[in-house]
Amino acid sequence: MPDKANSLTIGGLAKAANVHIETIRYYQRRRLVPEPERPPGGIRRYGPADIERLMFVKTAQQLGFSLVEISDLLQLEDGAHCQEASALAEHKLRDVREKIDQLGRIEKVLGEMVEQCHAHPYNITCPLIASLHEGGSGGGRST
Amino acid sequence: MPDKANSLTIGGLAKAANVHIETIRYYQRRRLVPEPERPPGGIRRYGPADIERLMFVKTAQQLGFSLVEISDLLQLEDGAHCQEASALAEHKLRDVREKIDQLGRIEKVLGEMVEQCHAHPYNITCPLIASLHEGGSGGGRST
DNA sequence: GTTACTTCCGTAGTCCGCTACGGAGTCAAG
DNA sequence: CTTGACTCCGTAGCGGACTACGGAAGTAAC
Structure with missing residues (x-):
């Protein structure tokens, strides 16, 4: 459903989202952003959804959330079971x-x-x- | 005008403001909070104003301000020349x-x-x- | 005055969030 | 098929914000 045209390389993604390439890799390691499959030959491709997600992380950071908290928030985005999700959401809402x-x-x-x-x-x-x-x-x- | 009864030692201050003693010292070194005169014999005393200031720093941090930015904000609190102050205030306001x-x-x-x-x-x-x-x-x- | 608790102060270590680096592999252009 | 730019990946280093440590000096209670 998302990823209309995943055509960016990591460099393009970095520019589009205005973050460092290395930051993207770092977020991937921390599972804040997904790391797309590496196709047969070898280079990963990214799309609009990835840009958005990166920008969300950056914004949330400026609002005083730590990367751990942001990863919590992103779990909500990603869809979690309603019970845990709503408890978490209520907490974050406070x-x-x-x-x-x-x-x-x-x-x-x-x-x-x-x-x-x-x-x-x-x-x-x-x-x-x-x-x-x-x-x-x-x-x-x-x- | 402020400091009704500066009767706390650094330990008491730490408890009152709910921060680590070492954090207070660290803020003193960074000039975020004042370091009172050390009286003849030897132990510094703190008052309510110091508690407030510490709590302000902590809150501002949770709102995503860095210590440098907080020190800017505190310059406003401390009274600066109107011109610079208002420019800074307008910026922070944004x-x-x-x-x-x-x-x-x-x-x-x-x-x-x-x-x-x-x-x-x-x-x-x-x-x-x-x-x-x-x-x-x-x-x-x-x- | 001895003992136990703090304070003082400088220096060193820790954790978080990046950022840099180096070498091997990939790919597009010529 | 060479050249140059970029990707991949692991590991190391850096800056910000603490936090811990250790020894000397102050101070309070007995």
């Missing part, structure tokens, strides 16, 4: 929501700071640290 | 918003998956990879 929440706080404070700076360009400070633990998920303390 | 966006996509798909699993507990797959690059922030491809 992680993700917490990250979003924290990032939201940081965003708010950074945004305010930028505004303030534009409003009156003197020295100011940015209560970033405090942002991460004021009450629930939206509100504002008496500040 | 980063943060992108992260939120991507996490939002992942959240959506994970959420749907969990639902599906509850609805009919068979094997299913989870189009996680695709989630990261479908148009704006809501749409859906024809697949």
Whole structure:
């Protein structure tokens, strides 16, 4: 069903996904991405699905997931038994929501700071640290 | 103005912030957290502000920031000149918003998956990879 | 003042995630 | 069928973020 035209060599794949060839091999060893059969003569070919998968790994990494966690996530993509899968998904969902929440706080404070700076360009400070633990998920303390 | 009662030794600080003592020292060496004066006789003391700062570093890390980036963010907290600060803040703001966006996509798909699993507990797959690059922030491809 | 626990500090080791290297095999162009 | 670019594969090295270790000095409790 996927792999319309697996025509890329590993070098082409690397360029397309904007990663190092060696990184691809490394991911293959770690089973994060599949290693296609090596045909009789000898060179593996890759397709669009492989590009996507690589880019997913990279993105997830930037979001603070380790390669192990990413491999968990990819198991969901790959289809696992529903019970384990949903337990895992629920767990990851909590992680993700917490990250979003924290990032939201940081965003708010950074945004305010930028505004303030534009409003009156003197020295100011940015209560970033405090942002991460004021009450629930939206509100504002008496500040 | 801050540091109401700097009464913790490094060990207490470590416990309070839930990090390793050695990690604190490491952060001190990297100037991520301040290293208080060592008083005449000899042992440094820490207070609430230090706990917060450490916890900020840990959280930011889980959000995918490197220690270098975190040190940037902390410069904002510490107060810098408005011009540089706001440029940096705007840049980080973009980063943060992108992260939120991507996490939002992942959240959506994970959420749907969990639902599906509850609805009919068979094997299913989870189009996680695709989630990261479908148009704006809501749409859906024809697949 | 002795004992037991910390702190201090420098240096060395570990784990993760790559990245580099070297040599043999493959393939396409001329 | 040679040449040059690329692939394959194993192993080694590197940078980031810790973590462990060891000895000297501080400090608290008896």
